[in-house]
Amino acid sequence: MPNDKVTSQDVAKRAGVSQSAVSRVFTKGASASQKTIDKVKKAADELGYRPNVLARSLITGRSRIIGLVVAYLDNYFYPVALEKLSNALQDQGYHVMVFMASDTTENIEQVVDEILDYQVDGIVAASVPLSSDLAGRCRAAGIPLVFFNRSQDGDNLTSVTADNYAGGRKVAAFLAAHHPERIGYIAGWEGASTQRDREAGFRDGLQEAGLEIQSRTVGNFQTDSARAAALAMFSAPHHPDAVFVANDHMAFAVMDVLRHELHLSVPGDVIVVSYDDVPPAAWAAYSLTTVRQPTNQMVAQTVKVMMEAIGAEGCAPENIKIDGPLIIRGSAPAPKGWLG
Missing domain, CATH: 1.10.260.40 (lambda repressor-like DNA-binding domains)
Structure with missing residues (x-):
């Protein structure tokens, strides 16, 4: 047969x-x-x-597909996190369909239209902003929407992130304990909630310690931009002796510039702290002190709220923030007497 x-x-x-x-x-x-x-x-x-899964979906009204929209995968955090997210959703009997988008509103609208055409059961938006109009269209279509590692203003939106504000405060307290003469900050993309919250926590923590940022440049969460930002910041005669870089992806480029182009020692001349704790942060070449994103917990919470939203209409929106620890390595050793 x-x-x-x-x-x-x-x-x-x-x-x-x-x-x-x-x-x-x-x-x-x-x-x-x-x-x-x-x-x-x-x-x-x-x-x-x-x-025949597609035929069954016509009967049940469920495609068992979750649409995952992401803007970029060059940052180590996203391939690791999205693999875990995909596996966790598969454990619940769902398949993940990945859609790539840019940060432009027009492109995101096109991608969301395409996702909705596939009759997905839910959408996870990772690292991309959605307008209130797009979010409203998802709700009108009865499609649950969860933001992963990005939050947006609005009472009707569900998001799961690290507690980026708390992480920024931890970095401030840690750097303050080193008693630096000048502190620098290399920002990520200004439109990202992760950037906004990390810098806000960092500034508030420094202010509490009687300190402030002396030098600030923008790396946009991109390698080339971070390299240019580092050159601009550290080519100055009185450059910072301590710097917080908004994520590891940029911090690797910053450390390469410091060591190999400007011939500055890390941590001798400059101590470097970052955010994410992606796998290369533990490599001997970088040994990067960084705030760890609690990826496993973030994934578990994302799947949990998505399953609850699919299973119950009118599920209350949540803004879930999960604290992560500061991982101390060679780029910024623990200061004397540091208790964490």
Whole structure:
């Protein structure tokens, strides 16, 4: 029997069970006895049967697909986080469809239109802003929307982020304990909530310690921009002896500039602290002191609120912020007497 003509009725007949039993065996979370499962899967293997997921979605009204929209993957944080997110959603019986977008409103609108055309059960927006109009269209379509590692103003939006403000304050307290003469800050993209909150926490923490930022440049969360920002900041005669870089992706470029182009020692001439704790931060070449994004917890919370939103209409929006620890390494050793 040709594989493309094998139906669930054929499997049921071969296994000696009802068609509904076949459906239960191939539906994640449905109940069936082990004896029935064994018979159905044996018959399916013999006939070369595969369930038609798209056809089932027409019956159930659920595609079992989550649309994931992301702007860029060159930052190490996103490939790691999105792999974990995809695996966690698959554990819940969902598949992830990835859509790439830029930070331009027009492009994002086109991408969201495409996502909605696929009749997805939910949307996770990672590192991209959505207008209130787009968010409203998702709600009108009954599609739950969760922001991952990015928050937006609005009472009707759900987001899951690290506690970036608290992380910025931790960096301020840590640098203050080093008693630096001049403090620098290399900002990320100004439109990102992660950038805004990290800098706000950093500034407030410094103010509490009686300090302030003496030099500020913008790296836009990009390698080339971070390199240019570092050259501008540290080519000056009285450059900072301590710098907070808004994420690890930029910090690697900054450290390369300091060591290999400006011939400054890290941490001898400049101590460097960053944010994310992506895998290369632990490499001996960087040994970067950084605030760790609690990725596992962020992913777990994103999946939790998404499943709750899919399962219940009118689920209350949440803004979930998860604290992460400061990981101390060689680019900024613990100051004398530091207790954390």
